[in-house]
Amino acid sequence: AALGHAPPMWKRLLETTKKVSAAAPELATRKRPSTSRSPAVSPATAVSRASLLRLKQAAASKKTTLPSSLPHALANDGEEEDNSRDFTKEILSILNGPDDAEESGATEALPEESEDDVDAIGNKILDMEWFAGSQPSSAMMHLRKEVVREKKKRYIFKNTESHRFTRLMRMCADKLGTESALEFFGRLGRDTGPKEFNALIRVCLEKARACGDVDSAVEHIFRAYRLFEMMKDRGFQIEEDSYGPFLLYLVDVELLEEFEMFSAFFRDANPRSCSRIPYYEMLLLIRAQDEESIRELCRSVEDCSEEADYCIAESYMLAFAESNRKMDFVTFLELLDPTKVLGSKYISSIFKYMGRLKLENHAEKLLQKMTSKEYSDVKVSSLIFDYAANIPSIEAEDVISAFNKWQEKFKVAPSVGAYDRIISFCCSSSKISLALDVAECLCKSNPSVPIELLNPIINACEQGYELHMARPLYNLMSLYKLKLKPETFRSMISLCVKMKDFEGAYTILTDAEESGETSTVSLYNVIMAGYFREKNHNGAQMVMSQMQIAGVKPDSETFSYLISNCDCEEKISKSTWMN
Structure with a gap:
């Protein structure tokens, strides 16, 4: 939005937040404008024929030809029932005799390990019992698989890779020790870098914190120091x-x-740490209440x-x-050059601290300098x-009100990134x-x-x-x-299904x-x-x-649901038939 259009739009949002605050008890039952495409449906109500017909028409317009293993779309329900027998046979053939040719071929393509290679890895280490406890039941195994499958659908691997690797390194460190774990990963061909070292250092610190006294934690502190070396x-x-x-x-235990x-x-x-380590040094003196050294x-x-002195x-x-x-924070804030403060890589933290x-007044002065020096509206x-957002005990409505007030005061157009953070804060x-x-408000x-x-x-x-x-969320979309x-x-x-x-x-x-x-197979x-x-x-x-x-050809997840919910082959067969 242009600068001239920003204030009216945010005034509307401010009025909305005031109404929400005044009618807080009614939030749970408030109905949004009726932009839905269908009337409310009770959990017991079946899906209407109109919805099914629309789905058939959408699918027919989307596809050109069906897979050879599936029958063509049928004109009426009677023909659908007759021709679905071929589909049933396909499911039963997959369940009764899976084709493992590709898997066996992939296995045969792998080179065989020699005894020397196995010895190099260290069979004594690999023979250790890593997981204690009895084998889980089939029901529990199915539940775990379903949870894992759902997580894979919702999360990107790169976001979970760090957590998984840290968990693996922790397991190795518990069984082998930190230095042996590094050696073990090296033998497996895993390059050892800062990521691996940081994971093991965190393990040492967790064990040190778990100790009841400092004397017991000395061993883990020394191991962390060896990793730094x-x-x-x-x-x-x-x-x-x-x-x-x-x-x-070290600050926490003084x-x-x-x-x-x-x-x-x-x-x-x-050497670059010389300007950052003083932060931890000051935290230590504050914790020790050494006012003279401070x-x-x-x-x-x-x-x-x-x-260097400024840093x-x-x-x-x-x-x-x-x-x-x-008071000490304000003293330094007034001592430092405002231009350098605004250019600091810690400027976001500084504004969070000022809010807390x-x-x-100090935040307003810095913002005034930013707007006069043509900083971007996004920043x-x-x-x-x-x-x-960091003002103590502030409600979401008040955050929006304060944000709106300062946006209008400094004539700054709100950015998409600001909306994103406000939405996350409200949630x-x-x-x-x-x-x-x-x-x-943003969509408009x-x-x-x-x-x-x-x-x-x-x-x-x-x-x-x-x-x-x-x-109402989907209506907005x-x-x-x-x-x-x-x-x-x-x-x-998934949300609709959970609310039936x-x-x-x-x-x-x-x-x-x-x-x-x-x-659409995952949606089905x-x-x-x-x-x-x-x-x-x-x-x-x-x-x-x-x-x-x-x-739509079923996948392994489809068959998994059929197998898990049908206790015999006949029921699996019936699951592919229409009433």
Whole structure:
């Protein structure tokens, strides 16, 4: 939106938030404008024939020809029942005799390991019992597989890779020891880098914190130090994400002498850390309540004429803010050059601290300088939110009011990124209805809203069991013609199924078919799983028939649901028939 249009739009949002605040008890039952495509459906109501017909038409317009193993779309229900026998035979042939040719071929292509290779890895290590306990039951195994499958649908591997690797490294460190774990991964061909070292250092710190006294934790502290030495010897740069948690542990247990020794080692290993380690040093003195040493360090950087002194002073200022020493923080904030403060890589943290300490005047002065020096609206909006969202005990409505006030005062157009953070804040505060109002406000002013902006609302509806918000959320997507992705379709269908709104689920499925830009087999599977959870085999049977008509070939997940919910082959066969 242009600058001139921003204030009226945000005034409207402010009025909305005031109405929401005044009518807070009614939020749970409030109905949004009727933009839905179908009337409300009770859990017991079957899917209407009109919805099924629309789905058939959408599938027919999407496909050109059906797979050779599936029958063609039929003209009436009687013919569908007769021709579905071929589909039943296909399922039974897969269940009775899977074709493992590709898997066996892939296995044969692998080179055989020699005994020497096995010995090099160390069979004594690999023979250890890593997992204790009895074998889980088949029902539990199925439940675990279903949970894993759902997670794979919702998360990207790169976002979970770090967690999985840390878990693996922790397991290895517990069984073998930290140094042996590094050697073991090296023998397996895994390159050892900062990521591996950081994972093992975190393991050492977790064990040190779990000890009842410092004397018991010394062994784990020494192991962490040995890992830092190995990093240095191998030429790796020891950055703050490596030494920061270690120094914080020493601060927490107030080990003054050990802190001096290790901080000297880190300064020698990485000269760039000389301006950042003072942050941890000041935290340690504050924790130890050594006021004399604190004042001595502050006097050493009063001049701040050199760049190194300025960086150290900035670290002291952040340490004071982290420790809630408001007066000391303000002293340094007024001492430092505002231009350098605005250019600091910690500027976001500084505004968060100013919000937490309620330093409105100082935040306003810095923002005034930013707007006069032509900083981007995106950065200014972000910093305004950093301040407003960190005011103690503030409600989501008040965050929006404060944000709106400062946006108008400095004549800054709110950015999409600011909307995104406001929506996430509302969702984390369980104000999903308010988050939806913010999203609607953005959609009206910006025709190219990315669908990812609504992901926090989708997740909040699912995690907070606000399933009734699924329909107004999807109405918003449809009203403003947002381009949905496969995972969005799946999430919305899942919400409808959980609230037993199968009519709504079929509506979204039909929209996905009409879009022609996504594979729909996973969407059919979500509806089928919902019917099986309700012990509604007729509904699951109808899903199979719709897949057959649409030419959607079932996948392993489809067959998994059939096998898990049918206790004999005859029932699996019947699951592919229509009533």
